[in-house]
Amino acid sequence: MKIRLVQLVVERHIERNLQKILRHIKDASVGEWLIFPEAMLCGYAPEDNAYLSSLQKGVIDEAIHVIGEAAYQQSCIVVIGSATSVSKNWFNSVIMIGGPDKNGALVVHNKRELSQLDKHHFTPGSQAKKHQSGAVTFGVQTCRELLFADTWNRLRREGANIVFHLNNALKSKDAIWEHILITRAVENAMYVCSVNNAAEPQSLGSYMIAPNGSLLVSMTPQQEYSECIEIDLSHVAPWGKECKDF
Secondary structure: OOOEEEEOOOOOOOOHHHHHHHHHOOOOOOEEEOOOOOOOOOOOOOOOOOHHHHHHOOHHHHHHHHHHHHHHOOOOOEEEEEEEEOOOEEEEEEEEEEOOOOOEEEEEEEOOOOOOHHHOOOOOOOOOOOEEEEEEEEEEHHHHHHOHHHHHHHHOOOOOEEEEEEEOOOOOHHHHHHHHHHHEEEEEEOOOEEEOOOOOOOOOOOOOEEEOOOEEEEEEOOOEEEEEEEEOHOOOOOOOOOOOOO
């Protein structure tokens, strides 16, 4: 499985974010998974009382369609964060675009564990679920959901071999989350892929962590770039068994 961690500055302007996303899709190889930060498409500013009023559902939906067309042309899979709207409720969502059946965009997670700022804008999602794309069984978590170990454990027990963690953690104190990410990988003997917003004053980078806790990718904070790695999901042993050596 080939995964590209795309660490970018998440801006308030959807069109600028979209162009960044499309540039990375254009450079993707066939079958590659591209993982972007939380709210990469729509921007993330929950501290702004007017945050949601600045977003337009039609503009977001059209941008998702454009990303889908680009992913289809490049035969890659995009996992990206954006606000989405359903029946006048707004969610902080993770969307998977592309896949073996090319079935368009699929919301694979709506953030459930909302921060106090998030609660001013978003409706909490339901329980996180495992998902299947081809031979890949995966889970999704967003930002502070890293702190809720029971959900990660349940996803692993349900069959997830990897959890994609879309992040937007920019406070200096968030650097300690690197250790928590490693803990989630080791305690569940699975891969963890976490991609963070590159905006200042980011001190927590983006990571690919092996089931034994090894840092396979550790990206430099406050820099916009991507790193690609190929992993072997057969290293993830059946639940309850010891993980294989690396």
